[in-house]
Amino acid sequence: MKCLILAAGYATRLYPLTENFPKPLLKVQDKTILDWLVDDIDGAGLVDEYIVISNHKFARHFQEWAAGKRQKITVVDDGTSTNETRLGAVCDIRFAVDSLGLTGDMLVIAGDNVLDFSLQHFVRYADRKQTSCVMRFEEPSDERLHKCGVLEIDDSDRIMSMEEKPARPKSHWVCPPFYYYTAEDAARIPAAIADGCGTDAPGSFIAWLCRHTAVHAMEMPGHRYDIGNLQSYEEVQQQYPGIVK
Template structure:
């Protein structure tokens, strides 16, 4: 399975903060925002990743990640000249996807919780083995700004709706989606919505119509943020700071790469050395020392 991060948003909800810098590169506590969706793809076991960036920003992201060598990844980049909606990611990434399954993560989404690695891999394995699509449901107090999923009393999905004025449920679809190769054809067949976008909800509806959509509801132990506004960005930073003070590191891509056996302890230590003046770097140094003692 391959992965795509859609990180091409202009970040208009965060102006003036995002006038000089791309939204996915804003700090969320101690890491750039894009670390968090990247960490989700890595936890899902995905090594081949396409990052879709704003026009003219490829070099900026390359300075951060290169082509993934230091993380045991294979990272490619593509630019989105005009924003045409989330489903446009599959048109931009058509040649990258090829005939493979794909997981799409939005560049401003942050999600973490217990056993998330197992949850992600179970969803990815199911799509690979049985086809179709897999998405998540997350309870929010006000679902109106999001794509909303409605369940029947038996927990089966019966409807999806994009940004409804009167939502049929409080469960929204976070920005993490697993698809089989059909997704490219479905995206090509889309017409722009009244908002002028190729809607991801319309893609999910196609899978629902075919009986090929699986939705896994995340329980209250999971934390999710759409970090696209100043308020949510601030809340996400506070939540991550609190979680990390309790000893749970969120979005640590080097640790995930090590756990996946994609990099060695020596590579981890080398990366930590360049960050030694930060708490993040000190965490990596301590991690390298602890793992070396365990061997």
């Protein structure tokens, strides 16, 4: 299985820290965000290659980081150099799939979040379900729901609907940017784009996919720390407890 890491954003809300440096390589305590993610996932023994999807501006930074890792890591440069010309997450996934000729199952994750639980739980959940899968957590804030991907689920964890940034949220279940695609479903990405699927938010493909096939959502056994601005980065530095296996 391949793990695609979405890292082509420009993190403008974290300037000046990220004006000339990629957010996924910022340190949280003694490790970069990517080190926390990759070292954890690798413990499951199911991923044979990590693919970092970068913009052109930051590709060199990721290549230098990858050179020091023991895992097999490939950096894909999507060719963009500004926030205004970015491809969007779904198009970046398609770009990596097409560039490398990927055909198998894949784990797709945002490279700018840290978790206090092991992603191995999610990888094994998806392996048991044998469908495309996401994670979910309950968001109590109505205001925050308008900025998230909101899920409706049934008693078997199957997603009945998903909507990105809904005006009228149908539940309090929120989907963070961690996804598992079966090989069959990953091959549907071009069809989804052609059908009008949104391409900026990574969850847009799942919102399209759950209307066409079974997709399941695992309840997160812990918390996610989203590093969106300077204040949240400072808070994570102070509060992050590390990963509990």
